[in-house]
Each structure stands twice: as C-alpha cells, then as structure tokens.
Amino acid sequence: MYIIRTEIINTKKSRILFDNGIECICCRPEIRKFDLEADKEITEDAYLELMKDYVGKRAKKKAMELLIRSDKTEKELRDKLKRECFPEFIIDETMAFLHSYHYINEDNHLETYIRYHGKGKSRIYLKQELKRKGFDREKIGYYLEEYHDEKEELRYLIKKKGADIGKMSPKEIEKLCMQLYRKGFSQSDIRKEIFHYPE
Structure with a gap:
C-alpha cells in the first residue's frame, strides 16, 4: 500500500x-x-x-x-x-x-430534548428540528404525542411574549397572531387561545 x-x-x-x-x-x-x-x-x-x-x-x-x-x-x-x-x-x-456500551440512547435523548427544548415550540417546528438532528421519524411522532402539548406550549409562548391581549389594538393582535402562525401553530389554535373561541 x-x-x-x-x-x-x-x-x-x-x-x-x-x-x-x-x-x-x-x-x-x-x-x-x-x-x-x-x-x-x-x-x-x-x-x-x-x-x-x-x-x-x-x-x-x-x-x-x-x-x-x-x-x-x-x-x-x-x-x-x-x-x-x-x-x-x-x-x-x-x-x-x-x-x-449504551452510550447512545436515542430514546432517552429524544424524550429529554422534547421536555427541555420544546418549550414554546409548535409540533411542526419541533418535528423539523428533530428530523434535522437525525431522530427516527416514527419515534418523533410517538414521543411528541406523549410529551408535547401543543396548546400548552402556545399559551407558554404568548405569556413569554408578555402579551396583554386586553390592552392590545386589533393591529397588534393580528401581528401577534402572524408571529405565532409563522412559528408553526395552527390559526384555529391561535384564535381559540387569543379570542377564547369555543372548542
């Protein structure tokens, strides 16, 4: 050689x-x-x-x-x-x-990642992030179902932004809705959360 x-x-x-x-x-x-x-x-x-x-x-x-x-x-x-x-x-x-030696445990890693890095993230956004990291698609779906509450994360994000809906103008509310939509949350969930539309 x-x-x-x-x-x-x-x-x-x-x-x-x-x-x-x-x-x-x-x-x-x-x-x-x-x-x-x-x-x-x-x-x-x-x-x-x-x-x-x-x-x-x-x-x-x-x-x-x-x-x-x-x-x-x-x-x-x-x-x-x-x-x-x-x-x-x-x-x-x-x-x-x-x-x-079980140094790579992707199930534990996936669960931990969703729990600690999924705050304020939509399921769509988080799914894309996890795919880029190389997690198995089927496992992503399972663990998101188990450990990610879309509506809870939407409420968390609205609160994090410090949005006081009662004091916001219609234009400001619409801007907030668009920001949340761009983050991958559905329009129906956004409007239910902001305007308290019935389920």
Whole structure:
C-alpha cells in the first residue's frame, strides 16, 4: 500500500491519502513512527495498526468528548467525525462501540430534548428540528404525542411574549397572531387561545 499525498494542516497534524482511497488526519508521533510521507509504502500490518491503535482510538475519544458535553444522536456524531476527516469504516466501528456500551440512547435523548427544548415550540417546528438532528421519524411522532402539548406550549409562548391581549389594538393582535402562525401553530389554535373561541 502506498501513500499518495500528504497535506500539512498545522505543526501537529497532516492529512494523509492512501492508494486505497482512505483519507485521514494523523498526528506527528504517528507520522514519525510509520514514516508517513508521500510516495512511500506502508505495510498492511502497519496500516492496520495505525487505523486501529491511533486513528480508531482517537475517533472513540472524540465521540466520548462530544457525548460528555451533551447528548448527541448517532447522525450528529457521524457528521462531526466526518468533518474531522475520520474514515467511514472507523466511524462505523466507533458507533458500534458506543452502542455496545449504551452510550447512545436515542430514546432517552429524544424524550429529554422534547421536555427541555420544546418549550414554546409548535409540533411542526419541533418535528423539523428533530428530523434535522437525525431522530427516527416514527419515534418523533410517538414521543411528541406523549410529551408535547401543543396548546400548552402556545399559551407558554404568548405569556413569554408578555402579551396583554386586553390592552392590545386589533393591529397588534393580528401581528401577534402572524408571529405565532409563522412559528408553526395552527390559526384555529391561535384564535381559540387569543379570542377564547369555543372548542
């Protein structure tokens, strides 16, 4: 196996491209130990050692650091590791490792996220947010049904805005209605809450 290209990132790291198409970032001690220079050959054993004992361990450490800071979905972790130039097979191995120790628990994460980050958010808005984070669509629907009260969040948002409906002009009320509608709440729920229309 040959090293096709090396690219210095900074004084401590370089990006290495191997002739099997794998690209990764290596640190100075690894570069010295394995003599990672362009147009040089690396044995299969040395390559596997580099990937397992250095690149692989660094990926696991990075993923653990991210999880210590805050809960992450598998998609968020994968995206972050990709941006750090970890090879796909290393990312797969890292995810398998995290799942084996239950470090990724997306059910708990989803419930917690809805409870603590769903305040004042419509179901539509929150659903889009959760999809972007990579949660399973079916689970999103289930947990929103269980832990998100659309009308309660609408009341919370109106209160948060400090809106005193009795003292607002029709124009101000209409502006408030439009703000709430743009946040994803339905017009019927908004008007029921503001004008106390019957259910």
